Amino acid sequence: MHLPIGFVPYCSGLTLPFLEQGQGITRRRQKFAREWDTHLKRSCAVQAEWLGKHPDSTVLILGAGRLVDCDLPFLLGNNTEVFLVDADPGCEALYQRLKRAHQRQLNFEISDITGLLATWTATLKKRMGWEETLETLRSLAGSGVSQLQLLTQGELALSLNILSQIPIIWRDYVERLLMNRFGKKFVLENDAAWLEAFAPCGRYLIEKHLADLENASYQSLLVITDVEYATYSGEMATGESPITWTRTQGGADSKLIVGEWKEGPELRDAEVSPSLFGVDLEDRAVLKRLFPNYEATLEDSWLWHIEPLGGERKGHGVVHRVSAISLDLSPSV
Numbered sequence: 001m002h003l004p005i006g007f008v009p010y011c012s013g014l015t016l017p018f019l020e021q022g023q024g025i026t027r028r029r030q031k032f033a034r035e036w037d038t039h040l041k042r043s044c045a046v047q048a049e050w051l052g053k054h055p056d057s058t059v060l061i062l063g064a065g066r067l068v069d070c071d072l073p074f075l076l077g078n079n080t081e082v083f084l085v086d087a088d089p090g091c092e093a094l095y096q097r098l099k100r101a102h103q104r105q106l107n108f109e110i111s112d113i114t115g116l117l118a119t120w121t122a123t124l125k126k127r128m129g130w131e132e133t134l135e136t137l138r139s140l141a142g143s144g145v146s147q148l149q150l151l152t153q154g155e156l157a158l159s160l161n162i163l164s165q166i167p168i169i170w171r172d173y174v175e176r177l178l179m180n181r182f183g184k185k186f187v188l189e190n191d192a193a194w195l196e197a198f199a200p201c202g203r204y205l206i207e208k209h210l211a212d213l214e215n216a217s218y219q220s221l222l223v224i225t226d227v228e229y230a231t232y233s234g235e236m237a238t239g240e241s242p243i244t245w246t247r248t249q250g251g252a253d254s255k256l257i258v259g260e261w262k263e264g265p266e267l268r269d270a271e272v273s274p275s276l277f278g279v280d281l282e283d284r285a286v287l288k289r290l291f292p293n294y295e296a297t298l299e300d301s302w303l304w305h306i307e308p309l310g311g312e313r314k315g316h317g318v319v320h321r322v323s324a325i326s327l328d329l330s331p332s333v
Ligand SMILES: C[S@@+](CC[C@H](N)C(=O)[O-])C[C@H]1O[C@@H](n2cnc3c(N)ncnc32)[C@H](O)[C@@H]1O
Pocket: 018, 021, 022, 025, 063, 064, 065, 066, 067, 068, 069, 070, 085, 086, 087, 088, 111, 112, 113, 114, 160, 161, 162, 165, 166, 169
């Protein structure tokens, strides 16, 4: 069984942020089981429908993580060959156990899927002052030769709730590195400056992940990702989300979907921000530019009440809007 991914040396300096995110997912999934259920069900349902259109295939799952939002028994029962990829070392024991039970159907790789973070880390680790560090950070986008190659044997690729997280995990790492070098207080006081310097490489990582998928010419892709975050504050902790998003139109124009955020009366100042560093994945023109050989379809979009009011921070809560977009290789290609 071939692994449809080029070998990537594991970037050991970066293990901690991946491990922490994986542990955070496991903890929140247990703690907020009721709030997370809708998200997990919608995500698994979209995957099942997409796979139903491509039976007996091989599927590469990028961002498989702790398999919280993936119905692996369904995949394996569907005669699918599955390749799991994630950089979180905490997944290794789970994947190994699964591999022993499903020798012929399952394979995995614990790797950084950008293939760049080891090189970028080495570049940033050189001794530099603050201004030079920011200049170096700004110049990372487009630099370094990626050690990742998605190979083309695979038929399907699923980008599973990883797209927005690729730059976030890298940003956490960069923040830690800056704090170690310049002190926590200084970095917090200058967060606008370093975040501005970080933005180009954040966007680059998003576009690179999508370009890697496009270049590998898979028959069909399914990208499940956060597209917007809403953070809200208030006093009343309710089980239901006091902030909602309602679809107002969809399909017809330049956008795959359009809607509006609404806050409940007990809230103050919900703040909505896009999650993909300026890449609007629901814009048809953007999708055409990034995936010229593919037909894009919005499969579903839903809310993930990832942090209920007061659940982790007093008086605060967070809702993500998630979209699932399938991309099918055009018959002419
Ligand atoms: C929000 S989680 C996805 C949840 C996951 N599907 C699960 O069920 O646990 C994002 C995942 O992307 C992985 N990830 C983020 N950046 C990555 C990178 N550069 N290379 C490989 N995996 C990465 C993280 O380790 C994490 O498991």
